[in-house]
Every structure is written in structure tokens, then in C-alpha cells.
Amino acid sequence: MNSEFLSTIAIIALFAPLAGFVSTLLLKKWTKNAHYAEMFFIGVNVVAAGTLLVMTAGDLHTLHIISSFNWIQFPGITFELGFQFDSLSIILLFGVALISFLVHTFSLQYMHGDKRYSRYFAYLGIFTFSMNGIVITNNLLMMYIFWELVGLSSYLLIGFWFEKTSASDAAKKAFIANRFGDFGMLAGILLVFVTFGTFSFDGIKEGLLSGILPFNSGFWLSVMGVLLFCGAIGKSAQFPLHVWLPDAMEGPTPVSALIHAATMVAAGVYMVIKIYFLLSADALLVIAIIGALSALIPATIAFTQYDIKKVLAYSTLSQLGLMVMAIGLGAFGNAFFHLMTHAFFKAGLFLAAGSVIYGMHHEQDIRHMGGLKKYMPKTFLAFAIYTLAISGVPLTSGFMSKDAILNATMIYGSLTGNWIFAVVGFGVTFLTAFYMFRLLFRVFIKGNITGVEHHISHGHKVHESPNVMVVPLLVLAALSLFPFFSFNPLSGENGWLMKGMNFASSAVPDGLRYTFMALAGTSVTGYTESYFEASHHYHYIAMALSLLCALGGFGLAYTVYFKEKVNTETYKAKFRPVYTFLYNKWYFDELYEVIIVKFTLLTSRVLFWFDATVVDGLVNLTAFLTRKVSDLGGLFDKYVVDGFVNFTAMFTGLIGLFMRKLQTGKIQTYVAFIVVSIVLLFFFYARQ
Amino acid sequence: MTEITLYHFLVISSLLFSLGLYAMITRRNSILILMGVELMLNAANINFVAFSHFGNFGASGHLSALVIIVLAAAEAAIALAIVLNIYRTFNTVNADEADKLKE
Numbered sequence: 001m002n003s004e005f006l007s008t009i010a011i012i013a014l015f016a017p018l019a020g021f022v023s024t025l026l027l028k029k030w031t032k033n034a035h036y037a038e039m040f041f042i043g044v045n046v047v048a049a050g051t052l053l054v055m056t057a058g059d060l061h062t063l064h065i066i067s068s069f070n071w072i073q074f075p076g077i078t079f080e081l082g083f084q085f086d087s088l089s090i091i092l093l094f095g096v097a098l099i100s101f102l103v104h105t106f107s108l109q110y111m112h113g114d115k116r117y118s119r120y121f122a123y124l125g126i127f128t129f130s131m132n133g134i135v136i137t138n139n140l141l142m143m144y145i146f147w148e149l150v151g152l153s154s155y156l157l158i159g160f161w162f163e164k165t166s167a168s169d170a171a172k173k174a175f176i177a178n179r180f181g182d183f184g185m186l187a188g189i190l191l192v193f194v195t196f197g198t199f200s201f202d203g204i205k206e207g208l209l210s211g212i213l214p215f216n217s218g219f220w221l222s223v224m225g226v227l228l229f230c231g232a233i234g235k236s237a238q239f240p241l242h243v244w245l246p247d248a249m250e251g252p253t254p255v256s257a258l259i260h261a262a263t264m265v266a267a268g269v270y271m272v273i274k275i276y277f278l279l280s281a282d283a284l285l286v287i288a289i290i291g292a293l294s295a296l297i298p299a300t301i302a303f304t305q306y307d308i309k310k311v312l313a314y315s316t317l318s319q320l321g322l323m324v325m326a327i328g329l330g331a332f333g334n335a336f337f338h339l340m341t342h343a344f345f346k347a348g349l350f351l352a353a354g355s356v357i358y359g360m361h362h363e364q365d366i367r368h369m370g371g372l373k374k375y376m377p378k379t380f381l382a383f384a385i386y387t388l389a390i391s392g393v394p395l396t397s398g399f400m401s402k403d404a405i406l407n408a409t410m411i412y413g414s415l416t417g418n419w420i421f422a423v424v425g426f427g428v429t430f431l432t433a434f435y436m437f438r439l440l441f442r443v444f445i446k447g448n449i450t451g452v453e454h455h456i457s458h459g460h461k462v463h464e465s466p467n468v469m470v471v472p473l474l475v476l477a478a479l480s481l482f483p484f485f486s487f488n489p490l491s492g493e494n495g496w497l498m499k500g501m502n503f504a505s506s507a508v509p510d511g512l513r514y515t516f517m518a519l520a521g522t523s524v525t526g527y528t529e530s531y532f533e534a535s536h537h538y539h540y541i542a543m544a545l546s547l548l549c550a551l552g553g554f555g556l557a558y559t560v561y562f563k564e565k566v567n568t569e570t571y572k573a574k575f576r577p578v579y580t581f582l583y584n585k586w587y588f589d590e591l592y593e594v595i596i597v598k599f600t601l602l603t604s605r606v607l608f609w610f611d612a613t614v615v616d617g618l619v620n621l622t623a624f625l626t627r628k629v630s631d632l633g634g635l636f637d638k639y640v641v642d643g644f645v646n647f648t649a650m651f652t653g654l655i656g657l658f659m660r661k662l663q664t665g666k667i668q669t670y671v672a673f674i675v676v677s678i679v680l681l682f683f684f685y686a687r688q
Numbered sequence: 689m690t691e692i693t694l695y696h697f698l699v700i701s702s703l704l705f706s707l708g709l710y711a712m713i714t715r716r717n718s719i720l721i722l723m724g725v726e727l728m729l730n731a732a733n734i735n736f737v738a739f740s741h742f743g744n745f746g747a748s749g750h751l752s753a754l755v756i757i758v759l760a761a762a763e764a765a766i767a768l769a770i771v772l773n774i775y776r777t778f779n780t781v782n783a784d785e786a787d788k789l790k791e
Contacts, residue, residue, distance in 0.1 A: 667721065667783045668713050675709060 006052065007067055010083055013048035013093060014132045016041045017100075021125035028118035035108075035121035042097070042104050042128060049097040053090055057496070066138060068200070080200065084138030088336060091497065092270060093135045095340055096263050099347045100128045102472035103258040106351050109468045110254055110358055120160060120252070127153035127259060134267050139199035140189045140228075143271065147185070147231065150264050151178045157259060158251040170247035177244035181234015188227030195224070205277050208507040209520060218280060218512045225283030228275055229290075236268025236320050239294040243588050245317055249309040253357055256309060257350030261316050262343040269323045269339050276332045277507040281514045288328025292424040295321030297586060299428050303435035304583040307364050308353050311439055315390065316346055318428055322405055329421060330514050330527075331408030337497060338401035341485060345389040345398055348476030352383040355465040355473060356443065366439065368455075370447025375462045380444045382473040387440045389480040391433035392550045397485050399546075402429065407542040411534040415516050426549045433553025441561035490543065697738035705731035718771050718783045722764065729760045 020041030027034035068082020104124060111120050130153055133146030159171030193199060195214040196207040214220035232238065237245035248260050259265070272279075272287065279287070298317035305311045319342050326335040357364055359376050373380040389398035406425045413419035441447065456462055464470070478484075485497050505526035506517045513519075516531040560566045572579050581587070708727030715721050733753045740749020771781055778786050 667718075668716075671709075671712050675713075 003067075006055065006085070007083070009048050009052055010085065010136060013045055013052065013097065014136060015129070016045040016048065017125040017128035017132065021122050021129060024118055024122040024125060028122070032118070034118040038121035038125045039104055039108075041125065042101050045128065045132070046094075046097045046101045049090075049094040052085070053094045056085070056090055066202070068138060079141060080139060081142050082138040082200070083136045084201065085136065088270070088273060089135050091340065092266075093132060095343055096128065096131050096135060099262045099343060099476075100124065100131075100258055102475060103254045103347065103351070106257075106354065106469050106472045107252070107254040109466050110354055111252060116160070120157075123153055123156050123160070124255075124258070127157065127264070131263050131267065135270070138201060139203075140192060140201070140275075141199040143274075144182075144185065144189055144231075147182065147235065147267070147271075150235070150267060151175065151182065154178075154248070154259050154264055157255040158248045160251055160255065164250065166247075167250040170244075170250040174244040174248050177237075177241045178234040181230050181232070181241055184227045184230025184233070188224055188230065191220075191224045191227060201274060201277075204275075205507045205520065208278055208509075211509065213509070218509075219282075221278070221508065221512060222280045222282040222286075225275070225279040226286050229272055229279075229283065229287055232268030232272045232324070233290065234268070235271075236265050236324065237294075237317055238268070238290050238321065238324055239297060240588070242294055242298065242317050243585075243592060246310050246313040246585070249307070249313050253309065253350060253354030256313070257347045257354065260313065261350050262347035265316065265320055266339050266343055269320065269327070269335060272324065272327050273332050273336055276327065277505065277520060279506070280508050280512040282512075284328045284330065284514065286328070288325050288421060291321045291323070291325030291328050292421055293321070294318070295325055295428045296424055299431035299435070300582050301585050303431065303438055304579060306367050308356065308366050308369070308439065308443065309350070309364055311366070311435060312346070312349050312353055315349075315432065315436065318432060319346065319390070322402070322425065322428060325421060325424070326405040326408050329408050329412040330517055331405065331411075334401065334404035334408050337485070338398075338405055340497065341389070341397035341401040341480070344476055345386040345396075345480040348382060348473060348480060349386045349390065351469075351473055351476065352379050352386065355379045355469055356383075358465050358469065359463050361460060366442050366447065368448060368451055369443045370452050371445065371449035372452070372462070373444045375452075376444075376464045378464060378470045379473060382470075382477040383444065384440060385477040385480055387436045391436050391553065392429055392546055394490065394547070395482055397480050397482055400482060400486055400490075403543050403546050406546045407535065407538055410538040410542050411516075411531060414534045414538065415530065416514075426545055429546055430549040430553045433550040434557050435553075437554050437557035438561050441557060446562055446564060694738055694742045697734060701731040701734040701738070704728075704734065716782045716784055718774065718781050719768075721783060722767050722771070725767075726760060726764065729756055732756060 017038075020038035023037040023041070024034045027037055066082070066084045068080045070078050071081045072079040104121065107120065107124070111117055114120060127150065130146045130149035134143055134150060137143045137146065155171050155175045158174050159168045162168045162171070189199070191214055192204060196204050196212060198204065198207070214224050233241050245260055245265065249256055251260070295318050298314040298321070302311050302314035302318065305314065319338070323335040323338050323342070326332075326338065356369070356372060356376065356379060359372070359379070360369065363369070385396070389396035392399045392402040406422070406429065409422040409425040413422045452462060505520035506513045507520045508517075510519070516528050516534075518526055518528050520526075560568060584590070705728050708724040708729075708731060711724030711727065712721050715724065733756055736749040736753045736756070739745065740747070740753075743749075774786050775781050778788075780786070
């Protein structure tokens with residue numbers, strides 16, 4: 001393949017959204033249609049990314065482009081920027097571009113009439129640019145740069161309606177929570193650089209394979225992995241930094257779809273997959289535990305929430321937790337598969353929620369919704385497909401990818417004897433199906449039908465969204481079906497995506513990695529034989545169990561919310577403490593309020609005291625001394641220096657008084673002086 | 689008939705010089721002072737030419753005389769311009785009444 005041509009396309013794909021950002025900002029002074037510049041460039045991005053995917057689809061295994069150039073050079077240290085196109089980046093690049101394009105299209109209508117319409121599109125452009133940067137980079141430093149850019153654009157978009165206090169608070173919260181994670185990631189990157197002297201993934205891998213370990217200890221290798229993973233905890237909103245994501249729903253709904261469901265939160269997962277080769281077994285276990293917690297906790301919160309976007313946000317958290325857990329269990333490919341399928345149907349869910357909110361005139365509380373199927377049939381259709389997909393019902397993409405992850409948890413269980421992750425996985429599947437069908441039933445089929453009719457009878461129209469919003473929904477719904485990922489609806493393993501993936505191959509030395517993971521270069525797939533045996537053994541068991549869980553969740557939701565046989569209020573009353581605990585999101589916000597906010601305030605008060613007494617005291621003392629010294633200097637100036645100057649002036653004046661007597665101002669006198677002087681001179685010369 | 693010697697020239701030129709000097713010192717009108725200066729310059733010219741004639745100096749004396757004539761013309765032009773300006777400012781050409789600087 002002509003790699004120079006591919007590089008050019010890659011560069012176009014990377015920079016097109018940036019061009020859109022700049023041109024939209026420049027043009028918005030003159031025209032109200034500046035957003036078409038952004039639309040154009042995002043289109044360019046999709047076409048370029050699509051071309052890349054098509055041209056390399058034949059052999060995704062191969063590393064297509066890897067090119068880098070020196071960015072900063074110091075004696076002995078060189079910082080490089082560069083691209084690396086393996087199957088992961090090519091697929092994700094296209095996925096990001098496609099979803100971004102659909103969200104752009106959706107926003108054309110959804111954001112119509114907003115007073116910062118063009119700026120909104122410009123922000124989407126800078127976001128897509130930074131996301132592209134994360135996807136195509138070949139080193140950690142460049143990734144960190146774009147990582148921060150993504151954080152910035154997320155901050156800008158969450159706080160897009162910054163007149164609302166809640167929105168600007170949510171933006172700040174997201175930014176600060178991300179700072180915590182990024183701090184760990186930066187420490188990890190520094191540790192990498194100190195150890196290996198390079199930032200590039202290949203360089204690290206080579207170093208690791210040649211036996212270099214940080215501080216020569218396996219423990220520090222684990223620390224390095226966990227530190228780098230901290231970045232993902234922040235960006236992918238993993239426990240314990242997950243609190244920012246539900247609040248981020250204050251941003252415009254298409255932004256939630258693009259950033260907080262499909263792409264940015266996936267960046268953390270993507271980053272961990274990129275560095276999987278340096279993760280030791282201990283680090284992976286930490287990752288798996290964090291992932292399991294992040295999958296379970298939000299899933300329990302999700303079914304107590306009433307805000308349609310909040311439910312989806314918690315479901316996103318839970319799904320991201322599943323992916324991270326899968327990585328922790330060694331199933332990188334499955335995690336990436338789920339990342340891709342989830343990106344499509346979760347973006348779709350959010351856009352559908354946006355469509356509902358738009359149709360209901362900015363109503364987000366599901367207690368005020370019901371029977372919307374009648375009024376918004378297309379949105380309902382799309383939403384139903386997404387719900388099936390996220391719940392893991394066969395014939396959808398979500399079924400294949402979730403099944404792959406559940407299979408991985410069972411393999412892990414059988415190989416290590418630790419079944420807890422499998423239990424978490426199936427539990428989460430059950431909960432997911434339950435709260436998603438709860439949402440579907442309450443919003444579209446049953447629910448508060450009388451309330452909506454009442455609403456309509458008062459002259460408020462509840463209507464289907466215009467086509468420019470519905471078409472992206474239907475496209476995403478189509479992409480949530482199985483044929484786009486694998487032609488066998490029961491197994492994603494043989495689909496093009498899983499086949500094309502560069503499978504996990506660990507570079508961690510023997511004894512530090514999971515026993516079932518093969519060393520890089522020794523195995524094509526990255527796993528040992530026993531792993532595959534277990535995989536085949538548990539494939540259908542996992543599938544059956546996952547179906548059972550999904551059906552269980554569906555059945556429960558069906559009984560409670562469709563048949564309405566159970567009065568939820570009585571159960572709420574019966575389990576009041578548990579319900580309150582879940583409804584208040586496990587009191588994480590309150591906990592952080594105490595731990596972080598109060599602690600910070602206390603620290604700042606102590607520091608203020610220190611500042612006011614010690615530092616200010618020192619400064620004041622210095623000022624006092626300086627004043628005294630300058631007083632002395634002033635005296636010296638006044639009496640000695642000035643005295644001397646005045647004396648000189650006075651002396652000159654005296655001489656002048658005397659000399660001016662000679663200057664009569666009469667020319668005749670001067671001439672007489674001259675003549676007399678000359679005569680005298682002659683006289684003296686003549687005497688000699 | 690006595691032969692005209694260097695001595696005669698020198699007497700004439702010193703007379704002329706003295707007259708110029710006298711005019712310069714006694715007159716208050718600046719134009720008259722200038723005329724005195726011209727007389728003194730011409731006395732010097734006569735000296736140059738005479739020495740050049742009687743001494744063995746080639747033509748350098750003549751050349752010096754020519755230079756002085758040109759110089760005198762330039763000096764007259766500038767000095768008269770100054771006098772004109774003095775007149776405009778002080779409404780007089782008397783040299784001792786133009787004494788602003790002294791105050």
C-alpha cells in the first residue's frame with residue numbers, strides 16, 4: 001500500500017476539524033451560516049477516515065503507517081510527534097468521524113436558534129480534532145497533549161449554557177475530576193520516560209522486551225500501569241472519579257451523545273488498550289476491580305433516577321466499567337469491540353433522548369412522559385433498537401460485544417478460580433436490561449400517558465422531530481444491528497472487526513503477567529492455548545447465561561412498568577433506606593463534598609493564616625527595613641550630595657558675578673580690548 | 689624722483705588700517721563699523737600684494753589677496769543680512785542698543 005498517500009489522508013483527517021474550528025470562528029463575525037464551514041470540514045474528515053478504512057480493510061493486522069518527526073530537541077533528549085495506524089486507530093478514527101458527523105447533523109436542528117449557534121459547531125470541531133489526535137498518536141506525550149485538549153473542549157461544551165449556574169458548576173466539576181486523573185497519568189508518563197527514555201509505544205515495548213523495568217522491580221511496573229490508568233479513570237469516568245459524568249449532562253444533549261457517551265469517555269478505554277502491553281498482572285487486577293465497581297455502582301443508581309439523560313449517563317458509566325473490567329481480565333479485543341458497538345448505540349440513545357426532549361419542549365423528567373410511541377414513532381423505533389442492543393438481545397451488535405465480554409469473565413474465572421467478575425458481569429447485564437426497558441416502557445409505551453394528554457389538551461404540541469434529526473437516529477439504529485460487525489449474529493469473534501484486531505500481546509516479563517497471556521512475538525493472538533480452550537468451552541454457556549440475565553431484566557421491567565402489576569411506591573416504602581441510598585447516588589457527591597471540598601477549604605484556611613502572619617510578616621519586615629535604609633539614604637542625599645551640588649552651583653555663580661563685569665555689551669570696548677592686547681603681544685615679542 | 693619702495697606701501701597700508709580701526713572703535717552705527725572692517729581688510733590686501741611684489745614669494749601673495757577679496761564679499765553679505773535683522777528686531781542699527789543678551 002502506498003503509505004505516503006495514506007499519511008496524507010491521515011493528516012487531512014486529523015486537521016480537517018481543526019480547519020472547521022478556525023474557519024467557523026473566523027466566519028461567524030460576518031455570517032450566520034458559519035457552521036456550514038464546520039459541516040464541510042467534518043464531512044472531509046468522514047471521507048478521509050472512510051478512505052483510510054476502506055484502503056486498509058483488507059489487511060487490518062498490518063501496521064500501516066508509522067511516521068514521526070522531531071518536535072523539540074535538547075542535547076540528549078528528543079521529543080517526537082507522530083502517527084501510528086494500526087487496526088485500532090483506523091477503526092476508531094472512522095467511528096469518531098462518523099458519529100461526530102451524525103451528531104453535527106442532528107445539532108443543525110436541535111441547536112437551531114441558539115444565540116451561540118456557530119460557536120457550538122466550532123467547539124464540536126475542536127473536540128473532534130483533539131479526539132482524532134488521541135486516536136492516531138504513536139506516543140504518550142502527544143496523547144497527553146490531545147488528552148488535555150479533549151478535556152478542554154469537554155469543559156467548554158458542558159458549560160456551553162454557562163448562564164445556568166448548574167451548567168458552569170458541572171463544567172468545573174468535570175474539569176477538576178479530570179485533573180485528578182490526569183495528574184496520575186502525567187506521573188505515569190514521567191515514570192515511563194525516566195525508565196525507557198522514550199514516549200513512543202513501540203519504544204516502550206522494545207525496552208520492556210529487552211528486560212528494562214522501572215527501578216528494576218515488577219512492583220514499579222505495576223505502579224506505572226496503574227498511574228497511566230489513572231488518566232482513564234478520569235476521562236472514562238471510572239470509580240471513584242465517575243461523579244462528573246452524570247453532571248456533565250448539563251451540556252446540550254447532542255454533546256452528551258458525542259462526548260459523554262461515544263467518544264471522549266471511550267478515549268480512556270482506548271488509551272488503556274494502547275498500553276496493554278506494559279500492564280502487569282497486578283495492574284490489570286486493579287483495573288479489573290475498578291472496572292467492576294464502575295460497572296456495578298452506576299447500574300444500581302440508574303434505575304432510581306428520573307431524569308432521562310441521567311439514566312443514560314449512569315448506563316454509560318456502567319458500560320464503560322464493563323469495558324475496563326474486560327481489559328483488566330485480559331480481553332482487550334473484546335473491550336474494544338464493545339467500545340465500538342457501544343459508541344454507536346449509546347450515541348443513538350442520547351440523540352433519541354435529545355429528540356424526545358426536543359419534542360417535549362425541554363422536558364427531561366420521565367415522570368412527565370408516557371405513551372410517546374404514538375407521537376414520535378420513528379424516535380421510538382430507533383430507541384427500541386438501541387435498547388435491545390444495550391440490553392444484549394440477539395441480532396444486535398450489543399449482544400455480540402457484551403457476550404464477548406461476559407465470555408471473557410468466565411474464561412478468567414475458570415483459569416484463575418476467581419468468579420467474582422463473572423458474577424458482576426452478569427449482574428450488570430441483568431440491571432442494564434432492567435433499567436433500559438424501564439426507560440423504554442415509561443417513556444414510550446406506558447408511563448404517564450394521562451399527563452402527556454393533559455399537556456397536549458392545553459395546546460402544547462408533542463411532535464416527532466424533523467428529518468434532519470430523525471435520519472441520524474435511524475442511521476445509528478441501523479449501525480446497532482449485527483451485520484455491520486459480524487455476519488454471524490451469534491458470534492462477533494469471526495466478524496471483520498474482531499478478526500482485524502491486533503490481539504493483545506503482552507511485553508511484560510514472565511511471572512509478572514497473567515499466566516494465560518503470551519509474550520509478544522511468541523503467539524499471533526497474544527494468548528496461550530488454554531485460554532482458547534476455555535473460550536470455546538464457555539462460549540455458549542456465557543451466551544445462554546447472558547440471554548437469561550437480559551430476559552430476567554426485561555421480564556422484571558415488563559411486569560413492573562408494562563403490566564404495572566407491582567406498585568413501585570410500596571417497594572420504595574419498604575426499602576426506604578436502600579432506595580434513598582441509591583437515589584442519592586450512594587452519596588458520592590456528599591462524600592466528596594466532605595473529603596475534598598471541606599478538606600481543601602480547611603487547607604486553604606490554614607494556608608491563609610500562614611500567608612497572613614508568616615509570609616506577610618516577612619514581607620512587612622522587609623518593607624520596614626527598606627524604609628529605614630532609604631530614610632538614611634535620604635539624609636545622606638540631602639546633606640552630603642545635595643550640599644556638594646549646591647556648593648558647586650554657588651561657586652560657579654560667584655565666578656559668573658565677577659566675570660560678567662567684563663562683558664559690557666559694547667562692541668567698541670571689545671575691539672579696543674583686542675587691539676590693546678595685540679599691541680601688547682607685539683610689544684612683548686619685540687622685547688625678546 | 690624717488691623710487692617707490694616697500695616702505696611706502698607699508699606706510700599707506702598702516703594708515704589705512706589705523707583709519708579702519710578708528711572707524712570701528714568710534715562709530716556706533718553698525719554699517720559704519722562694517723566699513724571700517726572693510727578698510728582693515730584692504731590694508732591687509734595691500735600688505736600681501738606689496739610683500740609679494742618685493743619679496744621672492746611667487747604668486748602666493750596675490751592669491752591670498754584674491755582669497756581675502758572673496759572672503760570680504762561673503763563677510764559683507766552675511767554681516768549686512770545680520771544688520772538688516774537687527775534693524776527689524778530693534779528698529780535701530782546702533783550696535784550698543786542691541787543688548788538683549790546682557791539682560
